[in-house]
Amino acid sequence: MRARGVLLVTLTAVATGVTYADHAPLIPLVASEFGLSDLEAGLLSTALFVTFFLATLPTSGFADRLGPKRVVASGVGLALAGSVLFGLAPSYAVALTAKAIEGVGAALAFPSGARYIAGLYGDARSHVGLGLFGAGYPLGSAAALLALPALASAYGWRAAFAVSSAFIAVALVLWLAAPAVPAVPRTGTMRDALRCANCWLAALQHAAGIGVALASATWITVYLLREFALPLALSGLLGSSLLVLAVFARPFGGVLVTRGLLGTKAVMRLGDIAIVAGVGLLAIPGRPLPLALGGALLVGVGAGLPYAGVFTTADASLPAAPGAAQGLAAVGGTAGVMIGAPVMGYAVQTSGFGAAWLFVGAVAALALAGTFAMKGEEDLRVPLRGAGARLV
Numbered sequence: 321m322r323a324r325g326v327l328l329v330t331l332t333a334v335a336t337g338v339t340y341a342d343h344a345p346l347i348p349l350v351a352s353e354f355g356l357s358d359l360e361a362g363l364l365s366t367a368l369f370v371t372f373f374l375a376t377l378p379t380s381g382f383a384d385r386l387g388p389k390r391v392v393a394s395g396v397g398l399a400l401a402g403s404v405l406f407g408l409a410p411s412y413a414v415a416l417t418a419k420a421i422e423g424v425g426a427a428l429a430f431p432s433g434a435r436y437i438a439g440l441y442g443d444a445r446s447h448v449g450l451g452l453f454g455a456g457y458p459l460g461s462a463a464a465l466l467a468l469p470a471l472a473s474a475y476g477w478r479a480a481f482a483v484s485s486a487f488i489a490v491a492l493v494l495w496l497a498a499p500a501v502p503a504v505p506r507t508g509t510m511r512d513a514l515r516c517a518n519c520w521l522a523a524l525q526h527a528a529g530i531g532v533a534l535a536s537a538t539w540i541t542v543y544l545l546r547e548f549a550l551p552l553a554l555s556g557l558l559g560s561s562l563l564v565l566a567v568f569a570r571p572f573g574g575v576l577v578t579r580g581l582l583g584t585k586a587v588m589r590l591g592d593i594a595i596v597a598g599v600g601l602l603a604i605p606g607r608p609l610p611l612a613l614g615g616a617l618l619v620g621v622g623a624g625l626p627y628a629g630v631f632t633t634a635d636a637s638l639p640a641a642p643g644a645a646q647g648l649a650a651v652g653g654t655a656g657v658m659i660g661a662p663v664m665g666y667a668v669q670t671s672g673f674g675a676a677w678l679f680v681g682a683v684a685a686l687a688l689a690g691t692f693a694m695k696g697e698e699d700l701r702v703p704l705r706g707a708g709a710r711l712v
């Protein structure tokens with residue numbers, strides 16, 4: 321039951337992750353049709369993540385009250401509706417609305433998927449399962465960056481969206497057959513999470529990780545296209561490497577913690593340092609293509625490693641409302657993309673890509689500083705004999 325549940329909830333993460341980046345490699349085509357500036361193109365990501373941000377705050381406890389399977393299904397259904405609408409959009413305004421609908425879907429599916437993993441594992445350590453689930457999001461985004469440019473070049477960007485919508489529909493149908501886990505009512509609410517300093521520090525980590533990574537992924541294809549004059553399809557292929565590394569780094573970070581090789585804070589610090597180093601390589605003036613790709617790979621690794629540790633630390637920080645605490649952490653990642661994508665777009669438009677990468681590095685450096693004030697999961701739990709842990 322556990323393996324099947326992890327597989328299917330990871331598939332929903334892949335499907336939702338597609339909506340995070342499906343428009344990104346197609347920006348040159350969409351912008352040309354709708355006459356968009358770089359800033360307006362960046363706002364497509366912002367539309368998704370603003371609604372993600374706004375919807376997560378009031379809905380993060382739904383999984384604990386209604387059962388996570390039902391809430392995940394609702395989220396994936398909305399992601400599908402948004403994807404279909406974007407592919408049919410007759411104007412920029414409708415495209416923005418479509419991304420906003422996808423954002424509400426992500427707000428329901430993401431925290432509820434994490435609670436589903438917790439229900440599958442019970443008292444056992446869930447880091448690896450959570451890492452696999454988390455890997456689904458960058459995997460979906462990477463698949464979009466990899467596959468959609470070639471489809472769009474051959475058949476147009478609307479046909480590319482039709483293919484991605486079909487994939488999301490298949491994932492939704494398969495999810496309906498997933499094993500159910502019980503709802504676990506909690507006494508706490510989002511208000512308690514908002515008063516939890518450690519929850520905010522976990523949110524900052526997620527902002528520096530997947531938040532700025534997705535913002536970077538939004539622009540990495542354009543960066544390669546403009547800086548190195550690569551074809552659109554090749555730029556998308558090479559740009560997807562950032563998120564592909566995050567796919568493998570997320571479960572690997574969970575393995576490091578589960579096997580006791582590193583604590584959660586150590587994994588977070590390692591990820592932050594990798595991001596700072598990576599954007600440093602990307603920002604070097606006149607850098608050769610291999611060096612730029614090495615920088616993108618470091619950003620991908622740094623974005624993925626802390627994931628499981630961030631969400632188990634959020635869970636341990638507020639046992640009365642773990643769904644709310646994890647929802648707040650998710651909001652951190654949302655804010656990173658919501659702010660990061662247009663800020664990077666504005667930086668590119670006014671000062672070039674060097675300024676955009678400087679912004680990404682500054683957020684990671686701030687998160688690194690935050691690890692010296694936060695408590696990791698290992699500081700908040702006392703291990704039981706064997707797998708699992710109890711709160712103190």
